[in-house]
Amino acid sequence: MYQENYQCIAFERSDKVLTVTLNRPDVMNAVNRQLHAELARLFTDLQDDEAEVIVLTGAGRAFCAGGDIDWMQEGIDQPASFERTATEAKQIVFGLLDLEKPIICRLNGDAVGLGATIALFCDIIIAHEDARIGDPHVSVGLVAGDGGAIIWPQLIGYARAKEYLMTGKLMTAADAAAMGLVNHAVSAAALDAETAKMAERLANGASKAIRWTKVSVNIGLKQMAHAIMDASISYELMSNLSKDHQEAVNAFREKRRPVFTGE
Template sequence: MKEVFYECIAFERTGKILTVTLNRPDVLNAVNKRLHAELASLFTDLADDEAEVIVLTGAGKAFCAGGDIDWMQEGIDDPASFERTATEAKQIVFGLLDLEKPIICRMNGDAVGLGATIALFCDVIIAHDDARIGDPHVSVGLVAGDGGAIIWPQLIGYARAKEYLMTGKLMTARDAVAMGLINHAYEGAALDSETRKFAERLANGAGKAIRWTKVSVNIGLKQLAHAIMDASISYELMSNLSDDHQEAVNAFREKRRPSFTGR
């Protein structure tokens, strides 16, 4: 694996388990241009790694706070650069779905926007019970096009998915467990012990059977992703050009509520 390529992601091996850490803790692991490009390559590179099980987590207090606000402004100022972002978004989702090795999300803190998408496309999601999860693309005037429109309805049904995607509301990890959005939520140090226990169970299991079971389950998700992703990403590209998106970015920087006009 080309670990030298990665500046915003850290790696730690323990036997057959590779812990992959989003490593921008000073900004809650918000995704900027560099991290997004690294995520687009990450899961393809992990296929060539000797690890049997991947644990994906975040450094510091959050799993991933979503898109970096300065990077959003770059996408507004240079729409052509946002087209590259759209291509990478597909690589991230299909990379997660194509990787045969099981991926456990250790959701150590909030998973927001793209962070939520990445967490939910993992195979098992184990969260700290103080963590929250949500996809507030609409809160910044963007379409939830980078995978949220695919995965949320499959996990919690269309009515609930539309409620959360159209409002951008966050939910607690415990509510997410009760709703079937994620698998488990644990207090304090139990997050580490339970994640490790589950990772070791998979690492010591029948590897081919586990991997190919994942492949089989993901067939339907991959079909949905192929059917939906191009359209949802195109709508997100269009919303990147909207007045409402610029207003949301301005409001975030000015620490005020956005005043949306629907344009």
């Protein structure tokens, strides 16, 4: 069974619904090399699963805190490894778009960087109202190349998207729902019930009609992703080699604010 090949992702089935959990709770489900590789093949594996609906969530108090800082240093020290990362990044985004089954994001906590990208490419997002969402790639000296440049403008428009992507600031799920970035922001007490209600409705619906509606809606997004992804990932690769990125990683480890020089 494919599930046995995953170390950082857990699976739990309930009738027609499969809950898929990012499972590195001790580091807020931050993405390291192993989890990134698993995410790159996850959505292809789910295509053949017998479930009708996928619920994607995170273990512990966060959905996903973005890139693991040690993995970032590895990318700086071994730039060639970023080529594999770039390929996997495209596989993650297109895997989310190509999976015909509806994906509900149960946003149980903060979704940052790649974590936000994964959440926002889901079909329906039900969030804990106090969870924070943002794509602070620029805060660590990187281009928001792994999907943020594609999905944010489609959800909240170019002006707002550029503000959040170029500053890296976070917003609460309540604010995100108000501007249309996520579908619903609910209390912690209501999160499970609201997610289960949506999953049950989709699981008991006309599955072919639901799947093919998703496929139809995603045609435009896939075209845009094909047009943008290679360039944005290439820019991120170049920013990985910058002095500002190394400075940001150093500052994170030293618990201080980075001093950027534009190099």
